[in-house]
Amino acid sequence: xxxxxxxxxxxxxxxxxxxxxxxxxxxxxxxxxxxxxxxxxxxxxxxxxxxxxxxxxxxxxxxxxxxxxxxxxxxxxxxxxxxxxxxxxxxxxxxxxxxxxxxxxxxxxxxxxxxxxxxxxxxxxxxxxxxxxxxxxxxxxxxxxxxxxxxxxxxxxxxxxxxxxxxxxxxxxxxxxxxxxxxxxxxxxxxxxxxxxxxxxxxx
Numbered sequence: 001x002x003x004x005x006x007x008x009x010x011x012x013x014x015x016x017x018x019x020x021x022x023x024x025x026x027x028x029x030x031x032x033x034x035x036x037x038x039x040x041x042x043x044x045x046x047x048x049x050x051x052x053x054x055x056x057x058x059x060x061x062x063x064x065x066x067x068x069x070x071x072x073x074x075x076x077x078x079x080x081x082x083x084x085x086x087x088x089x090x091x092x093x094x095x096x097x098x099x100x101x102x103x104x105x106x107x108x109x110x111x112x113x114x115x116x117x118x119x120x121x122x123x124x125x126x127x128x129x130x131x132x133x134x135x136x137x138x139x140x141x142x143x144x145x146x147x148x149x150x151x152x153x154x155x156x157x158x159x160x161x162x163x164x165x166x167x168x169x170x171x172x173x174x175x176x177x178x179x180x181x182x183x184x185x186x187x188x189x190x191x192x193x194x195x196x197x198x199x200x201x202x203x204x
Contacts, residue, residue, distance in 0.1 A: 007042070007046060008046045008047075010036050010038075011032060011036050011038070011043055011046055011047065011053070012053075012056060012057065012060065013036075014032050014035035014036035015027050015032045015035075015053050015057055016060070017035065018031060018032060018035060019054075019057055019098055019099065019102070020096060020098055020099060022098075023098040023101075024054070024102075024106075027050065027053065027054060028050065029043050029044075029049075029050055029053075032053065054102065055108065055110065057102060058102045058103050058106075058108065061096075061099045061102065061103045062103055062123075063124055065088075065092060065103065065124075065125050066124035066127070066128055068088065069085045069088055069125065069128045070128050072084055072085075072088060073085055073132065077139075078132055078135040078136035078138075078139050078141050078142075079141045079142075079189070081132040081135070081136075082133065082136060082154070082189065083182075083185065083186075083189075085128055085129055085132060086129075086154065086158050086185050089158055089159075089162070090158070090162060090178060090181055093162045094174060097166065100162075103125075105163070114148075115148055118130070118148055118151075118152070119148050126151060126152075126155060129151050129154065129155065130151040133150050133151050133154070134147045137150075137194075141193065141194060142189075142192050142193060142194055143193065143194040143195065144194070145192075150192060153188075153192075154185075154188065157185070157188050158181070158185065161180075161181050161184060162181075165177050165181075
């Protein structure tokens with residue numbers, strides 16, 4: 001079993017490298033096999049087809065992103081955590097555009113759907129954001145509302161900006177766009193802020 005797992009990991013690493021450099025078109029069974037030092041038939045002993053291989057790359061990306069977000073946000077106050085995870089979202093989109101598209105933009109048969117999958121905490125990434133939203137509401141930083149509705153509103157805002165930027169709808173370079181993105185996020189959070197006097201009573 002360990003040898004089989006090691007081979008599968010080798011195949012995934014080779015496929016991910018091709019995907020990061022060239023996107024979807026760069027991942028063929030023949031090219032992955034060559035990069036992993038295996039025969040094409042050996043790939044099929046571990047992955048049913050190319051789509052199964054891409055799905056595993058996407059799942060691994062989700063898990064890696066979620067671990068990174070959770071680690072970077074640990075110990076921060078609720079509002080700072082919310083800002084931090086959305087900055088990390090942009091950083092990932094700019095640094096890994098092909099993996100970002102696979103994880104967040106590409107249609108998938110097993111894609112998680114709102115509201116059922118998200119409310120059941122099946123999304124490793126959005127659950128991190130939802131927990132920060134819930135904590136911000138409990139702390140009186142954001143006004144009380146449906147946690148998942150607010151989480152999805154924040155995601156739609158940030159993902160929409162990233163999609164527009166990557167679609168060439170901004171004249172900004174990456175630095176100017178990052179500044180605009182963060183200012184826009186601050187405006188949205190200000191609109192979601194709890195009114196004065198709505199903070200929870202201090203603990204006794």
